[in-house]
Amino acid sequence: MTLGDIITYIVIFLAVYVQVFFLVTYIEHRKKFPAIMNKELPELVNPPKVAVIVPCWNEEKTVHGTIASILALDYPADKLEVIAVDDGSTDTTWQELLQYKDNPRVRIFQKENGGKHTAINFGIDNTDAEIVGGLDADSFVAPDALRRMIAMFQSDPEVMAVTPSLIVHNPQTMLQHAQQVEYNMSTYNKKMLSFLGAIHVTPGPFSLFRKSMFDKIGKFRKAHNTEDQELAYRMQQNHLKIEHCVNAYVYTSSPDTVKKLYKQRLRWIYGFIQNTIDYRHLVFNAEYLNFSFFTLPSGIISIVAVVFLSASFLYDFIVFLISKINQIAAVGFNSHIHINFNWFYINTQTVFFVTIILYVLLIFSIVMGTRLNQQGHGFDWRILLYLVVYSVIAPFWLLKAVWNTITGRRQPAWR
Amino acid sequence: MKGFRKYFVVLLITVGIFAIAYFASVYFNNQKIAEIQKAQDQATVDVLSSETQFDLLESQSCQDVTNTYLSQEISNLADKISYAEQNFSDQTQLNLLKQQYAILEVKDYLLTKQISERCKSNIVTILYFYENANSCTDCQKQGYVLDAIRQNYPQARVYSFDAGLDSSTIRALLSINKISDKTLPAVVVDGTTYTGFQSLDTLTAMLPTTTPSTTASTPKKTITKKTQ
Structure with a gap:
């Protein structure tokens, strides 16, 4: 087993661990979902x-x-x-x-x-x-989002912020449909994080806060153009409770081109890295249990995983390319394509099976998120679209964000 | 679940998932080894058959000895060994199979040469020695050239041998043909040794220009690691 193999196993192990953590959290809280998804509008007393x-x-x-x-x-x-x-x-x-x-x-x-x-x-x-x-x-x-969110403030005086579920407004392009899948998964993940008391971002679109909170911990900061992330970090640092209201929907315009999406995600990921560096004292700090042992490490793991797996894929691709160049140099284009359908040639390595399980867990998260966002009931073509599109393009903004961090480049503008 | 207990439970579940994946992998790889074993059993029958035909050759006419090449199973075995070389982490069982495969190839090589001499056929035998080390980039290229020869010239019989394999048969072949580890890749065409990379044009020039022989049409996969 090579060093690359060992790192691959570690990265995949951690990725599976994160997904299992979400799954166990879901199983723990599954009985709450009928109430969470209740369509009846809550009555507010003295709103x-x-x-x-x-x-x-x-x-x-x-x-x-x-x-x-x-x-x-x-x-x-x-x-x-x-x-x-x-x-x-x-x-x-x-x-x-x-x-x-x-x-x-x-x-x-x-x-x-x-x-x-x-x-x-x-x-x-x-x-x-x-x-x-x-x-x-x-x-x-x-229209009903505000009422639902205010009800959460009223039901628990300790709640200092409530975040809504985001939905892509009027998706037109394939890229926007792929983003909708990502937003669905994000809704599921965010609800799980709210059960864990470990939400790490209060999104710009319609997150609500008790105004008194700003008097205690201060208002928004520039924070590498990700002020909504930094505020959530600061709230966690001060043990202030953030809730997620699943059925409060906010429709947001999403980038319709790869270039715009790249810019947006570069800003988000760069912001995540910088904010995590700024608040590094929260990582693996027993005082902040799930936020410091799960939320932040899982974000770091996802970046490391993508960076490593993309580098590994790039290496394999270059080796393949050199091999093909050698083949063409040796025999020209005179090679026969050889397709073998025998089961013997199907990959049966451990990493293959674990990767399948990882994808099953990911798809479960997406399907659950799709239901929570009321965007459908099960598996649909957009999930495959998301998995394919993001596998190809996400490494670019992740790698660039890491590169910008290493080289100390300035972050992109907020719009 | 409160505190760190959940982290521990999730760890156990994740380890369990990896254990299931590992055992599934072991199970399927064992099935594959069993399949190679089956092909090897078939190869053993082929060896016996080859030897018998070899003996019969003395008393039979050339017309009766038509099926002198190894069975399709052997070709499949070569494909599977080549795949397993690149994908199995445990090479112990595989090396044993490769040794047996090498013996089988030598048997067929000797038989083919006998038939070729006795029956005046136009079969050309090519022995190919390679190593699987990353440093031998020419071995990779030579493998492509011999694959092309095998596909385009059915009268050429290519026998490939991993020079790094701990096999007395291969050592004997290397010694007979005066090939050392430092001169790989090496090809022996109808008894003449050529060391270093031989281009497609060079090797093609050594082949007869006659139409393909009907007695030598089963292709043999050139076993060589394509990628590292």
């Missing part, structure tokens, strides 16, 4: 005032839809306000926002460009609402 901050930077085309979806929320009108903050847009976003200047439920502000976190913080500073949240100007909320 708190909520402010939804919409940070805008050149969002002239989508900002109306975003604000409209907030105003359409099933929530007492006098308890809900929209705070739209134009973060120094260079297009007509401000002119679009001016249309709301006479709307008592919408307050608009304009400031110099300072980045998304400054726009949200500006909104937090300008509201007296008990619950605040942001909604990127490219996202739309389901």
Whole structure:
């Protein structure tokens, strides 16, 4: 067994461990799911005032839809306000926002460009609402989402943040369908992490927070353009509870080209690496049990696994290429293709069987997430699409993020 | 489950999954070894058959000795050995099979030469010696050339031998043909030794230009590690 084989086994072992951990967590909490997925809208007693901050930077085309979806929320009108903050847009976003200047439920502000976190913080500073949240100007909320999320705050006073489930808004391209599968899996994983008290990101689209929390631990920071991750890390550091509301759906625009997706994911992964480095004292620290022994290590494992397996694949591919060049150099194109269907030639190595089990566990996560996101009931073609597309393109942004970290390159812009 | 107990339980489950995968792998690999064993048994029958034909050759006419090549099973065995060389972690059983295969090849080689001389057939015998070490890149190329020869020239009979195999038969062949470990790859065409890589053109020039022989059509896979 070579060193490469040993590393492959370790990487796959850890990847299977992570998936089994999720599965065991699901089995532990499976009886809660009928209640979690209850379609009945919760009744709210004395609903708190909520402010939804919409940070805008050149969002002239989508900002109306975003604000409209907030105003359409099933929530007492006098308890809900929209705070739209134009973060120094260079297009007509401000002119679009001016249309709301006479709307008592919408307050608009304009400031110099300072980045998304400054726009949200500006909104937090300008509201007296008990619950605040942001909604990127490219996202739309389901009407019942707010009620469901507020119910979670009301049922447990210790809950400081509630995250929604994200769904790709109107997927058109194959890439967007693949992203929807990823979002479905993410919903399942995030719910499992919430059971473990170990959520590591409060996504920009419509995560809600108790405003009092910001007084205790501070507001959003630039945090390598992943302010929603850093805040979750800081909350975990301060033992503040983050919940995930499965059936609060937020529809978000997703990149429709590989280039845009690459940029977005590079920012996310780079942010994850940098934030984990910044909060490295939380890794394997018994004080933060699941967050430090599961969430952060599993994120690191996934990056190491992809980097190693892609390097390994690249090596094998180069060896194959050299072998083919040698073959052509030796006999020209005069070689016969030799296809053997005998079972003898099917791979029966341990790593092959374990990889199959790993994929079965992954597909289980996806199918469960698909159900939680109400995007279907079982296996469909998009799962294969996701597995194929992400296997090919994900290593690029992961490798680039690792490379940028090693070389100390600057992170990409937030939009 | 509270605290670290869950981590331990998950560890046990994961180890269990690996254990199941390992035993499944052992089971299927044993099945494959059994299949090779079966092919080897068939090969043993072929050896006996070859020897018998070899003896009969003295008293029979050339027309009666038509089926002098080893059976298709042997060709399959070569394919399987080649695959197993690259995919099995335990090579012990495989090396034994390769030794037996080498003996079988030598038997067939001797028989073919006898028939060729006696019946004036146009069969060309090529002995090919290689090593599986990464350093022998020419062995890989030579393997491709001999595969092409085997596919395009049915009158050529290629017998391949792993020079690194602990086999007295192969050692004897190397000694007879004056081949050392340092001169690999080496080919012996109708008794003449050529060391180092021989191109397709060079080897083709050594083959007769007549139409393919009907007495030598079973291809033998050139066993050589294609990739490392």
